Amino acid sequence: xxxxxxEDIEAPIAEVFGVVSDFELLERSALRRGIEVQRAGDIAxxxxxxxxxxxxxxxxxxxxxxxxxxxxxxxxxxxxxxxGSGIDGRLNIELxxxxxxxxxxxxxxKLSPTTLTGRLLVQSLKLARSNLTRRFKLRLAEYARxxxxxxNRSA
Numbered sequence: 001x002x003x004x005x006x007e008d009i010e011a012p013i014a015e016v017f018g019v020v021s022d023f024e025l026l027e028r029s030a031l032r033r034g035i036e037v038q039r040a041g042d043i044a045x046x047x048x049x050x051x052x053x054x055x056x057x058x059x060x061x062x063x064x065x066x067x068x069x070x071x072x073x074x075x076x077x078x079x080x081x082x083x084g085s086g087i088d089g090r091l092n093i094e095l096x097x098x099x100x101x102x103x104x105x106x107x108x109x110k111l112s113p114t115t116l117t118g119r120l121l122v123q124s125l126k127l128a129r130s131n132l133t134r135r136f137k138l139r140l141a142e143y144a145r146x147x148x149x150x151x152n153r154s155a
Contacts, residue, residue, distance in 0.1 A: 001122055001129070003136045004108040007144035011151040013097040016105065017075045019147045020093055023050065030054065046072050054084075059121075061085075086118025087111055107140055 009016050019025070023046065027037050034056065041050035050069040055062065065084035072078040077094040094106045113119040125132060 001112070001126055002108065002110045003133060004106070005137045005140045006104055006106045007140050008098065009103045009105060009144050009148050009151075010101060011103060011148055012101060013095050013103045014075055015151050016103045016147060017077075017095055019150065020095070020105070021046065021072065021078060027052075041069075083114065085121070086113060086115035087121060088114050105140075105144060109136070 023039075023043050027039065030037050036055040038053040039050065040052075043050065046069055052067045054065045054067065056065075057063065063085045065082050067080055067082040070079040070081050070090075075095065077092065079093075080091045082089050082091075089109060089111045092106075092108045094108075096104045096106070098104050111122060111125070113122045
């Protein structure tokens, strides 16, 4: 199962990358949502590999996910892989400079089941695909808007 979306942000690509790769900010955001986060690795040197363990409840069950930073390409994007609770996933974030002050952010999330339980979960997600796709695009649009506002305030 795959989700993808694109959003344009009125900010230079380097600044957008700085926000997208601000892992401490993302960790704090997860904590505010009630997700337990444990990080392993040096956040100052993410290219050496970072790993996060997340614990949260989804659909009434406790879920554990391990997320690994696969690759980070300064200014152009990053790639994360993860797995847990019977599902493996890959998240790719690509940045493209449309102009000196405009950046396109493309996000792609691919989920695949690894166990029977994971297959059942992915199948139930497929049944709600249109609603989930709409919510994915809305969340990305909101993230882009907040990123743009944040960068405009600091400028």
